[in-house]
């Protein structure tokens with residue numbers, strides 16, 4: 256089983272929240288504080304970006320609420336980064352130094368800091384490709400979105416048919432286990448999307 260699938264399985268387990276609570280208790284307070292601060296900052300970045308680009312739906316979701324392609328895309332980005340297999344921007348964001356980072360469905364294996372958001376822009380046609388089904392969408396039928404997990408923001412875009420919805424408002428007590436040797440911190444997975452949000456994006460991987 257790959258690290259991505261193992262992490263997905265753990266997150267979907269009914270005892271996941273309790274496991275995370277115990278890990279947080281066993282983790283040095285200073286590190287938990289750093290992870291929480293980075294996650295809070297990432298939420299601020301994602302929310303600001305959403306408002307700046309026209310206002311979007313936002314909500315808190317459990318891992319089970321997310322469609323499989325989105326959940327696995329996010330976790331794949333996370334595990335690649337944690338394993339040192341991701342390409343990063345010149346600022347070399349490191350999982351051991353919590354800070355908000357950007358990843359995207361259309362550039363698997365790339366992780367950048369917030370300052371390097373410009374690295375995510377793509378050509379017009381690529382901007383209109385659904386990351387779920389690969390369909391090329393008319394400009395007014397493209398739904399950009401972000402899902403945040405801890406300090407990691409995963410960007411994507413979908414056609415109307417593939418647009419994810421948040422099925423519940425249950426908080427997700429999530430964390431970044433693979434990159435920290437042990438699960439630490441708290442994050443949230445929040446699909447965001449809406450027409451009129453400008454963003455660079457490209458084809459399905």
Ligand SMILES: [Zn+2]
Nearest residue numbers: 344346368371
């Ligand atoms: Zn950077």
Ligand SMILES: [Zn+2]
Nearest residue numbers: 385388414417
């Ligand atoms: Zn689609």
